[in-house]
Every structure is written in structure tokens, then in C-alpha cells.
Amino acid sequence: MNRPKLRLVSACALIVALLGGFPASTHAASATPVAPVNTADGLALKGYDPVAYFISGQPIPGLAQYNYRSDRVTYRFASADDLARFTAEPVKYRPQYGGYCAYAMALDRIADIDPKRWAIVDGKLYLNNGYIAQTLWGTNKVRHIAAADRNWPLYPKKSNAR
Numbered sequence: 001m002n003r004p005k006l007r008l009v010s011a012c013a014l015i016v017a018l019l020g021g022f023p024a025s026t027h028a029a030s031a032t033p034v035a036p037v038n039t040a041d042g043l044a045l046k047g048y049d050p051v052a053y054f055i056s057g058q059p060i061p062g063l064a065q066y067n068y069r070s071d072r073v074t075y076r077f078a079s080a081d082d083l084a085r086f087t088a089e090p091v092k093y094r095p096q097y098g099g100y101c102a103y104a105m106a107l108d109r110i111a112d113i114d115p116k117r118w119a120i121v122d123g124k125l126y127l128n129n130g131y132i133a134q135t136l137w138g139t140n141k142v143r144h145i146a147a148a149d150r151n152w153p154l155y156p157k158k159s160n161a162r
Helices: 003-020 050-055 080-088 102-106 131-138 141-154
Strands: 063-070 073-077 114-121 124-128
Touching: 050 073, 050 080, 050 114, 050 124, 063 080, 073 080, 102 124, 102 131, 102 141, 114 131, 114 141, 124 131, 131 141
Parallel strands: none
Antiparallel strands: 063 073, 114 124
16 A cells, blocks of 8 residues: 555544544533543542642652542642642642543543643643544644533533532
């Protein structure tokens, strides 16, 4: 197969994968509520320290001894300093869209994240599902953020009440 044709086939496969390939994807138009914060076993960010993205410039797994619990969601931190920073300004450090994939949200979908696929834009933390989502989201962050900002409020949220 020649190079241009291979590129076209690859691009088509990528588009098909992106449009239908987000696991457990949901449309905002559906009536199925989503958790307001994406968690794995009650842990936000799959246990990664949200402050570390800002301070260290990299994802760092949190430690069980440094926890912040709010609305049945636990955030973990790599240090007491990071926990103190978060406690002082939780809104500053929480990821956008409840910690769901920013690219999927721009496409009006819900998808899980890979904590190692992230960006900080205008002082806000955005996470993505994987390499492909991160790459495509990065092609036009401003447009994708604007679309996701419109879509996220439309998703019905589950109550955190017991």
C-alpha cells in the first residue's frame, strides 16, 4: 500500500475509533446520570495527586496517609504540603469536568482518564483518556475546552447523598 493511501486508511480508522471507541460513553442527552466526580474505588484521579500536576509538573501517585475526603470522594496527595495546598484552594486544583476525559467531553461523551495524559491550560487541569484523545484534544485546545464547557453542565449528575 502506498504512503498516501496508508495515511488515509489510518485516519479513517482513527476517526471510527474515536467516535465509537470511548468505553462506557454516554451522551448528555441521555437521562442516565453520571457521578459528579470520576472515581475508581472512591478515589479521584485514580489516586494521583492533583496538586503535583501544578507544582511538580508531572503526575505523581498520592499516598494513603495524605487524604482529603469530600462528598464521598477521596483525593490523595504525595505530601503534606500538597494536601495543605489543596485544602486551602480545592477548586484551583480539581480537574475539569469532574475528572472525566476533556476530549470526550468536547465530543459530548463521558470517558475515563489516564492520569498520565494531562495538560494545564489557563491554570486549570484537564485530563484525557489516552494518547490519541490527548493528541486530538491538543490540536485545538481553545475550541475543545469551549465545547466541553458547554457540554459538562448538561450531564445529569448523580446525587452524592447517602
